[in-house]
Amino acid sequence: MTSLAEAGAALLGGRLAWAEPMGGGDLSSLLRIGLDDGREAVVKTGPDPLAEAAMLRAIRASGAPAPAVLGATTAILVMERLPASRADGADADLGRAVARLHAVTGESYGWEQDFSFGPVRIENGWSPDWPSFWGERRLLCHRPFLDPPLARRIEALAAALPERLPARPRPALLHGDLWGGNVLTEGGRVTGLIDPACYFGHAEVDLAMLALFGRPGPAFRAAYGQAEPGCADREPIYQLWPALVHLRLFGSGYRGMVERLLDVVQA
Structure with missing residues (x-):
């Protein structure tokens, strides 16, 4: 230290x-x-x-x-050290903050370089096609680390993404790891979004991640803006990536989460 x-x-x-x-x-x-x-x-x-x-x-x-x-x-x-009490009551301000972040638009999907969560590499190579980016960079990249039955389910979903995801949604600036632990708050306001894994992609990715470990209250959506049609159907597809990352980082305790999400998506 x-x-x-x-x-x-x-x-x-x-x-x-x-x-x-x-x-x-x-x-x-x-x-x-x-x-x-x-x-x-x-x-x-x-x-x-x-x-x-x-x-x-x-x-x-x-x-x-x-x-x-x-x-x-x-x-x-x-x-910079930011004030943070993690008190409740910042959902509306978080909605406004994430809306400002997502208002930034890139030219394509990806980021200037790859990144990682510890030993898990985050592939960010540019792609003009969103289903291809999500399938290759966020799902199939985990295939070598999965057992055959789970790998086959991921492969089947990746093949179906052109029918499940929009081809070219606006490439919004994403935080990339947006969950409650990466949001600092004080006095009902968001003081900082921390530990980013940024790239440009469909804005719903951050919203899906934010709902994976504890969904914000209705004040968040009211401040952020109206949901796109079909958002609820896409949410488990986008949640699969952090679930797969957690499976690789922290072990079999997260396999159930991955399988439950696949069950919803492939029902």
Whole structure:
């Protein structure tokens, strides 16, 4: 912990006064540090701190809240410390924040580079066709890591995506890992969207992820905007990707989630 804290302080051009670990870093180390001049910051490791820094800047440029990047190297990311109590009552503000994020439009589907969740690679190669992107980059990419019965079900779904997903929805800027643990709130307002895995894609992807581990209340949808026709049918297709990632990262405890989603999609 000391070496990481000192590296963060050095990147800020100051001297470390104190450091304390922060919760929530399942796939990276996370510290809060204070400098002897009174400044405070958050220091984080990760698979690609420079890429994450670029994603945080893209979120902030959209007008959605995210921590300011104070420094980044290939080894660490140093960010602004944001107020966060995780209190309830921020659903409406979250709806507005996500709407601002999704208002940014890309030219195609994907991102400038691949990323990862720990050892699980996130393939982001550009594609002009959304069903192909989702099938290849978000479903079939897991096939080598699945047993044959589950792999065959994923293959069957990927083959059916041209009939299940819109061919060319507007390529919105996505957070990419939008769940409650990655939303900081204070006093009924969202102070920051953190731990992004950004790319351009169908806006419903973020909304589906946000509903996977606890759906926000009706104030979110009222502030975000009306659902597209067929949104409920597509939601389990989009939820399969984070479910498959969790299966690979955390083991067989998530197999049931994957199978339940496939049962809904393939009913």
